[in-house]
Amino acid sequence: MSKTAKIVILFVVVIAIGWGIGKYTSAPSASEEEGTVVSEGSALQGQPDASAEPSPVASVNPDEQDQGTSGNNMGAEGAPAATADPEENDSEDTAPNPTSVVTNKPGTQDSGNNAAELTAAEPESMSVMVNKQYKLPDKYKPSDLVYPNVRFLFSEKIEKRMMRRTAAGALEEMFAGAKKDGIQLAGVSAYRSEKTQTRLFNNYVDRDGEEKARTYSAVPGHSEHQTGLAIDISGSDGKCAAESCFAGTPEADWLASHAAEYGFIIRYPEGKQSITGYKYEPWHVRYVGKEIAASIAEKGITLEEYFDAVPVSN
Numbered sequence: 001m002s003k004t005a006k007i008v009i010l011f012v013v014v015i016a017i018g019w020g021i022g023k024y025t026s027a028p029s030a031s032e033e034e035g036t037v038v039s040e041g042s043a044l045q046g047q048p049d050a051s052a053e054p055s056p057v058a059s060v061n062p063d064e065q066d067q068g069t070s071g072n073n074m075g076a077e078g079a080p081a082a083t084a085d086p087e088e089n090d091s092e093d094t095a096p097n098p099t100s101v102v103t104n105k106p107g108t109q110d111s112g113n114n115a116a117e118l119t120a121a122e123p124e125s126m127s128v129m130v131n132k133q134y135k136l137p138d139k140y141k142p143s144d145l146v147y148p149n150v151r152f153l154f155s156e157k158i159e160k161r162m163m164r165r166t167a168a169g170a171l172e173e174m175f176a177g178a179k180k181d182g183i184q185l186a187g188v189s190a191y192r193s194e195k196t197q198t199r200l201f202n203n204y205v206d207r208d209g210e211e212k213a214r215t216y217s218a219v220p221g222h223s224e225h226q227t228g229l230a231i232d233i234s235g236s237d238g239k240c241a242a243e244s245c246f247a248g249t250p251e252a253d254w255l256a257s258h259a260a261e262y263g264f265i266i267r268y269p270e271g272k273q274s275i276t277g278y279k280y281e282p283w284h285v286r287y288v289g290k291e292i293a294a295s296i297a298e299k300g301i302t303l304e305e306y307f308d309a310v311p312v313s314n
């Protein structure tokens with residue numbers, strides 16, 4: 001009887017394993033197994049989810065990234081093109097046709113093409129170089145313009161009578177030095193705003209055509225007169241003021257010999273048109289400071305050569 005009972009018990013136990021031992025023996029163990037089962041279930045569910053989530057995300061992201069990068073590439077390609085056009089338009093509007101055309105001829109391809117768009121980095125510098133290649137920043141106006149106390153061919157206190165303070169002081173000394181040598185100088189035209197230069201240049205274009213106008217008048221933004229450091233000078237009688245017949249006069253000879261002592265240079269010397277871009281202008285002097293002026297005068301070079309920045313120009 002006892003054997004039979006054991007067998008029955010064992011049989012029942014074996015069956016109970018299938019059902020769950022807890023239910024057969026006691027309530028607490030049953031709840032623990034359920035708990036275990038539940039936790040296992042959640043763990044199993046969690047694993048598939050976890051594995052499922054990463055893979056979809058990982059697979060999706062690369063696609064999105066590919067699309068994204070391809071989209072960005074297209075956008076980037078489009079953006080430069082969009083910004084490049086305005087720049088080209090600006091350069092066409094402001095100046096550069098002559099510069100680019102001129103500089104392209106002699107053969108410095110890159111510098112020639114870029115030349116049209118170069119802007120003086122330090123417009124306030126006493127040695128700033130402004131020419132057909134380098135322009136002043138748009139609407140640049142010196143901050144220290146004053147009226148030099150020297151004779152001008154006119155009496156009005158107007159724009160073209162002004163120069164930057166340092167240059168004005170040097171001009172007063174130079175006029176006084178000339179007077180001691182019996183030379184009576186007079187100012188013709190000094191500072192010129194971009195607005196005035198624009199008006200002048202447009203008038204010249206109307207009269208002579210743009211191509212010819214560019215040979216004797218600076219494109220707005222490219223005039224040295226806008227720096228407030230340059231001035232056209234004549235004799236006090238005003239004869240040949242800013243005209244080629246000023247060459248060879250006592251006043252022109254005195255300037256050529258003594259301007260550097262006061263920090264000025266003859267900015268457009270004779271025979272240097274291929275470098276400066278302008279014909280000989282014995283009346284146009286430019287303040288650069290005594291040190292640079294002395295070096296340029298001694299070597300017989302131009303400002304472009306001094307800075308080793310000779311552009312290719314007409």
Ligand SMILES: [Zn+2]
Pocket residue numbers: 225230231232283284285
């Ligand atoms: Zn001038």
